[in-house]
Amino acid sequence: MSEEKRIRERDVIIETISRLMIPFIQLFALYVIIHGTKGPGGGFQGGVIFASSFVLYLVVFGLAAAGKRFPEGADTALMSTGVYIFAGVGLLCILVTLGTAEYLNYGFIPLTHHFEENRALGMDLVEIGIGITVMAVITEIFFNLVWKKEEEKGKGKEEQR
Amino acid sequence: MIVPIDLALLTLIVIIALAAITVRDLLSAIMLLCAYSFLMAMVWVEMHSVDVGFTEAAVGAGATTAFLIAALSRTVRWEKK
Numbered sequence: 618m619s620e621e622k623r624i625r626e627r628d629v630i631i632e633t634i635s636r637l638m639i640p641f642i643q644l645f646a647l648y649v650i651i652h653g654t655k656g657p658g659g660g661f662q663g664g665v666i667f668a669s670s671f672v673l674y675l676v677v678f679g680l681a682a683a684g685k686r687f688p689e690g691a692d693t694a695l696m697s698t699g700v701y702i703f704a705g706v707g708l709l710c711i712l713v714t715l716g717t718a719e720y721l722n723y724g725f726i727p728l729t730h731h732f733e734e735n736r737a738l739g740m741d742l743v744e745i746g747i748g749i750t751v752m753a754v755i756t757e758i759f760f761n762l763v764w765k766k767e768e769e770k771g772k773g774k775e776e777q778r
Numbered sequence: 779m780i781v782p783i784d785l786a787l788l789t790l791i792v793i794i795a796l797a798a799i800t801v802r803d804l805l806s807a808i809m810l811l812c813a814y815s816f817l818m819a820m821v822w823v824e825m826h827s828v829d830v831g832f833t834e835a836a837v838g839a840g841a842t843t844a845f846l847i848a849a850l851s852r853t854v855r856w857e858k859k
Contacts, residue, residue, distance in 0.1 A: 649832075656828075657828040657829045657831075657832045658829070658832055659829075661833065662832050662833055662836050662837075665833075665836040665837050665840065665841050666836050666840070668841065669836070669840045669841060669844070672841070672844045676844070755841055758845065759841075759844060759845060759848060762845060762848035762849055762852075763848045763851065
């Protein structure tokens, strides 16, 4: 029983520090995603870092608050949105050149007038898609791992999630 | 590549890996695996493979530890003899 109470207890230091840290973690994740084409990092790493900010939020504020901030429906939608961005950019290369360019040959997407800039922008778009999917999937795995216990404790309080 | 730092890191990694498989407290084992991943990330960066080290630090030391602790909250903490 004392252990149950210790989980529920709120700590003002941890909450304040997390509140301060989470936006910077997310900003760093976006930086990693965008700079993944030029340096270390990329969509997968940025997505994991972005998901770890939600994991931190869930650990500190509990499942009810985290479920309100990041509902499961939005999670599922984001998961497929990332895949659609990836597949859509790849297919767009085939569509705009009527089948002469390969799948994910970004240079042929007519975003700008320069081939190299097209390639850089297409790469960024694909990285954003990967990041969105990885972020949603890792957050969802963690949510599902911790869900059952809280659900049994709250007895239907988490139903709206 | 600095040889003394490499040797120190690799020795620590071997010690931590042995401790992680011998310890009976599962939470301690998870924490030791987290330290293992972090030192492994430092070894990757030491070998000038920043991308792999970045992934190891984000996934191994961050996400996997959280997953393992969440999985541990469903079961008992102490391993049976």
